[in-house]
Amino acid sequence: MTASALPSDGTVVVVGASLAGWRAVETLRAEGFDGGITLVGQELHLPYDRPPLSKQVLAGTWPPEKAVLADRKRSSELRVHEVLGHRAMRLDVGARKVEIDDGTVLTGDAVVLTTGAAPRQLPGTEGLSERDGLFTLRTLDDSLALRAALTAVESCRVIVIGAGFIGAEVASTCAGLGCRVTVVEAMEIPLSNVLGPMIGAHCGSLHGAHGVDLRTGVGVADVRRAADSGPGLAVELASGDVLEADVVVVGIGVTPAVEWLKDSGLTLDNGVLCDDRLFAADGVVAAGDLARWAWRHDGSEEQIRIEHWQVAAEAGAAAARSVLAGPAEARPFTPIPYFWSDQFDIRFQVLGNPGGNDEVEIVDGSLAEGKFVALFGRAGRLRAAMAIGRPRHLMGFRPLLEAGSSWDDALAHVPQ
Numbered sequence: 001m002t003a004s005a006l007p008s009d010g011t012v013v014v015v016g017a018s019l020a021g022w023r024a025v026e027t028l029r030a031e032g033f034d035g036g037i038t039l040v041g042q043e044l045h046l047p048y049d050r051p052p053l054s055k056q057v058l059a060g061t062w063p064p065e066k067a068v069l070a071d072r073k074r075s076s077e078l079r080v081h082e083v084l085g086h087r088a089m090r091l092d093v094g095a096r097k098v099e100i101d102d103g104t105v106l107t108g109d110a111v112v113l114t115t116g117a118a119p120r121q122l123p124g125t126e127g128l129s130e131r132d133g134l135f136t137l138r139t140l141d142d143s144l145a146l147r148a149a150l151t152a153v154e155s156c157r158v159i160v161i162g163a164g165f166i167g168a169e170v171a172s173t174c175a176g177l178g179c180r181v182t183v184v185e186a187m188e189i190p191l192s193n194v195l196g197p198m199i200g201a202h203c204g205s206l207h208g209a210h211g212v213d214l215r216t217g218v219g220v221a222d223v224r225r226a227a228d229s230g231p232g233l234a235v236e237l238a239s240g241d242v243l244e245a246d247v248v249v250v251g252i253g254v255t256p257a258v259e260w261l262k263d264s265g266l267t268l269d270n271g272v273l274c275d276d277r278l279f280a281a282d283g284v285v286a287a288g289d290l291a292r293w294a295w296r297h298d299g300s301e302e303q304i305r306i307e308h309w310q311v312a313a314e315a316g317a318a319a320a321r322s323v324l325a326g327p328a329e330a331r332p333f334t335p336i337p338y339f340w341s342d343q344f345d346i347r348f349q350v351l352g353n354p355g356g357n358d359e360v361e362i363v364d365g366s367l368a369e370g371k372f373v374a375l376f377g378r379a380g381r382l383r384a385a386m387a388i389g390r391p392r393h394l395m396g397f398r399p400l401l402e403a404g405s406s407w408d409d410a411l412a413h414v415p416q
Helices: 019-030 072-077 140-152 165-176 192-209 309-325 391-395 398-403 407-413
Strands: 011-015 036-041 080-084 088-092 097-100 105-107 110-113 117-119 157-161 180-185 213-216 220-225 233-237 242-245 247-250 254-256 272-274 279-281 284-286 291-297 300-304 338-343 346-352 359-366 371-378 381-388
Touching: 011 019, 011 105, 019 036, 019 309, 072 080, 110 309, 140 247, 157 165, 157 233, 157 242, 165 180, 165 192, 165 247, 165 338, 180 242, 192 213, 192 359, 233 247, 272 279, 272 284, 284 309, 291 309, 309 338, 346 391, 346 398, 359 407, 371 407, 381 391, 381 398, 381 407, 398 407
Parallel strands: 011 036, 011 110, 036 080, 110 284, 157 180, 157 247, 180 213, 272 291
Antiparallel strands: 088 097, 097 105, 117 254, 220 233, 233 242, 279 284, 291 300, 338 346, 346 381, 359 371, 371 381
């Protein structure tokens, strides 16, 4: 097949019933595509939002249906052929054919890949499951099962392994449910790989301030069933300490769900490698946590994969527009990344793409008062801005990020 625009009466197979996948479906219809759309999803659920899974759904303040992005009525209005509860097994890129786990082969004029990512498993825990009290949190069913376990035991003992954003959110929600929570983090300073040591230390201090026992700079040597063969798990730390828990939640990151694509001929390198318009091959685009694309900004280009809601939503729409336009006419995908995290009734907001080795300056407020704006600089450029309790001030730096502002100009922009 040659690279060209998608015919208006063609067919599209969207593999991944995710936020990015659903935004692709909506955008195809909004842009006038009148052909067939097939949506393949491993779960039985239609697409839903993931951020509430570690917060409102887990806390029980939202019913599960409030997280849903698409219901049957909306799917019908958009004339979506749903293939749910089935896993994609392989992709023939040249023929644009997707084989699913029941042997069915789906063919499209274009294929949109949005299968996302899967939680990393803690080595040595292969023989344990939710029945034993071991959980990861990625899906709606994960969230509901974890909530059931947390609320089944009075003053439930919880160990969260990993103090990244997902681990911190789970710990916060568990503490709010009255659980006794311990967080174990291998790094000396939580989130220092993303936000640097100064901001990371501030984030870590929130745990103790809210009754959570945070243990840093120590790995996990073993997770096993309780010695008395009763309910619960024992977590042995590399220090030799053994902690007991009713529930253990592993939150040590995710890996792109690319295993099914290993024989496809696509370039797989920490995700599906895409160009700046999200094309992985002729007629094949990728979006969301799966995609690693050529991000152009401030006169430079880097291959980047971002695991945040806003980028997934925008990428799903951009991928749909790319296949509609074709490679020659498609526009580059150049978002300003944005993400947030709610922990202990505090909202972190970040614009851009910060890194742990960036230069960091607090330019408004202070860590002591718990409300501030911080700027992140790298290679003489403004790379990101972060705020707690200063949303309006934060958004004032968006135009500078869009313009590729120098670090000096960004600092000069700050009102004195």
